[in-house]
Amino acid sequence: MALLEVENLQTHFRAADGINRAVDGLNFHVNARETVAIVGESGCGKSVTAMSILRLIPEPPGKIAGAIRFDGRDLLTLSDREMRAIRGNEISMIFQEPMTSLNPVLTVGKQIGETLRLHQGMSSNQAEARAVEMLKLVGIPEPERRVREYPHQLSGGMRQRVMIAIALACNPKLLIADEPTTALDVTIQAQILDLMRDLKNTVGAAIVIITHDLGVVAEVAERVIVMYAGRKVEEAAVEKLFRNPRHPYTQGLLGSMPKLGSSLSGEETRLQEIPGLVPSLKRKIDGCVFASRCSYATDLCRTISPALEEKAEGHIAACHYAIKEAVAA
């Protein structure tokens, strides 16, 4: 059984001028110790998915439907108290902005220790010792000194390391990282991605990484889910997805990215454009959500919404026209 199973997740928000169907009918699973990336552009519902899993969506104006089974329990049926015992303990989260996610008036050590005292009933001394250990784990030099410092005394990269230390302090089974490197400079991003790869092997938590950056996906993920307009449009193991994207949207995304080293290989071509704009999620879309921007779209696409089908082994796409290979039954 998978560690996390999301079934027909719908997260909608009520607004003055309509209902925003931010996530609409999303299915996916995450196995223990696996790293899954959810990738898509802004407004595709990837962050809302993460917030829905942790039930951090304010209700109202939001509403979550479907099932989110974690370790066999449906998170959507738990009481607030049971949910609090899971957040930060069995499932923890890293946010994009490390400065605003840390409390400026508490030392780093206190913030790491807080979750330990809360969830694992450690004493202050035990918690502090563990905090030092965690800082060492995330590669912060002089952890004994740093543990007594405040967030503003740390640089952006250090703060993100502290965030990771807090997230991992209780040995979670699942770590959700929402754009963990987007606010960081490229050399710092490389450090954090490197750290995440190391930790994957040492800590043994499953990771869901949410990002818009296909480069980051290729660096850390094992399996990729591509989201567009609140739906999953494609899912495959990372090599398969990058080597052989089957959904026109994924193909468009890859084609619209300039490749580093293009001047060396002489592949200096014009970037592929995906014309038009993401459709409004406040109206129900008939047919395929991508049809309005897809150069292959036919009337069929505009009327019948394509189901997610296994187009090749372990490679799922929602497109009527995606090439289908024989799948071993």
Place this chain on the structure above:
Amino acid sequence: MSTPILEVNDLKKHFPIRGGFFGGVTGYVYAVDGVSFSIEKGETLSLVGESGCGKSTVGKAILKLFDLTDGQVVLDGQRIDDMGYSTLRPIRRRLGVVFQDPFSSLNPRMKVRDILAEPIRNFGLAKDGADLDRRVEELLDRVRLPRDAGNRWPHEFSGGQRQRICIARALAGEPDVIICDEAVSALDVSVKAQIVNLLQDLQRELGLAMLFISHDLAIVEHMTHRVAVMYLGKIVEVAPKKQLFAAPKHPYTEALLSAVPVPEPGAARERIILTGDVPSPINPPKGCRFHTRCPYAFDRCRQDEPVLRQTEAGHWSACHLHDKPDAENPLAGARGAAIIAHH
């Protein structure tokens, strides 16, 4: 070599830090500390570096959005940095600018038509009202927006469309040089491609020179002719694109290239992961500014500051390693392919 359209000589901008009860100066942020480069007609020069390296300050200094601490800005042979604001005003026509954030770059209380008409009126380019309308429509056509866009408000447009409006405004004065300050960084991947293509087309059609300020090396490689890499207020390397990407001659450039995540799972590449963070520009390190993070730093780097010098035709770098014999110089040879790992 033809005369450059824009030349920047030893540009310095030190922002005072004020503190204390009387607001006295307690120190300086050495945002830009001696930067020189030139751009030819129709050329794109990219200024790359991480946040806080001073690249955006260089762009704003050229536009004289504040006074310089030191140095010169020469536009088409004419020095503009020491001009008074009223003398400079008509000359501003020749410099266009596009900023990063398409949402705060447009006055929310002005219609698109008025936004585009403002520079045309300021520079007295339109003969009459009909000519003004024609020019506004022409600008909208150029950036591929519908002509009725003029009667709408900025908030009615998406990020990509707003950036098109910003580009149209930058073109309104019929400039010679366009400064793009992270002009595509805030956009989504698919929209980014649209704007990159538009900028490239416009440059070709209009023969514009472009200063492309960005932190995104893949986009820079796609857009540019030459690249200047900045670190802590200084240029550490300048080279034509192919030379820089094939054979970076500064350890910082090398590390930057190796740090960019590429969309190729399992790509075999040599990785150089820098330790530590960028030091504060308030108190930059002595000697080479990069020595605190440089994997190859040796004693001399902690003492003398290296100067930018030519190692190959058109390829300038500021690194002491090039005084060593090739066998001891890790930057000798073309290492770009190994770092980027592009098949």
Place this chain on the structure above:
Amino acid sequence: MASASVLSPGDVTPGSVKAAAPLPDIMPPVKARKGLWGYMYRNPAIAIGGTIVLAMILMAIFAPFLGTVDPTALAPARRTREPSAQYWFGTDMLGRDVYSRVVYGARVSLIVGFAVAFFSSVAGLTIGLISGFIRWADNIIMRIMDGLMSIPSILLAIALMALTRGSVGNVILAITVAEIPRVSRLVRGVVLSLREQPYVDAAIASGTRTPVIIWRHILPNTIAPMTVQATYVCASAMIVESILSFIGAGTPPIIPSWGNIMAEGRALWQVKPYIVFFPALFLSVTVLAVNLLGDGLRDALDPRMAKRI
């Protein structure tokens, strides 16, 4: 290198494709409320606050037609009557009709509130713009404003009133002077942050002259936070006016104002509480309504800018 595979053409027909399962609605649909009602539904604070303020204004304008008698007419024979069908709010110790006095009193409170809001906004806007644009003036002006702000505005108003004769005009002047520092500080802050906006940089780079930048790019964007601030100033001015009148330093006793009525009823508070109660109720409701309107405007107007207030 990732090669985008071409999609398969041909043999795809409506019969052969697999359609996705339909997605249910998990929320009842949003009713489209258009026009005035829709606006009021979405902005209840503006609707409620605005309605009460409007009612007060109408009451003040049409005071003579609302079943009132001369609010200054003395009738010692009928003094201190309890509220009744004839004297809705009773009569005071000089036999004047409290209802009529309260209705007419709205005129003073509203005039003072709106006039102070208007004049202090105009003055604050001018000072704030100068301060935000001329650096050397900024230091001097802001030190003066700091000095003024260190005196509680009510004390400053009392001190100013002590120098002049009690009249509605002088009350407005005194409260305006006391409110100016707050408004100009706000405008200065807004101007300084607007100056940093890329569209202002872009306008400078487009050769726009400074006066035009102020007029076209800065001023229109200060209107939203200014309007919100003006409502708060209006509410506070009405309270200050009542306090001044209550302690006898404001509107002359001959003119009925809510503060005056309360001041006169003070002595009889324990035996005839209604004389104080009704003007106090009207004052509270009006101030509450104006503040509610301000909160509603803050949320409805550009939220990013208004958050700073």
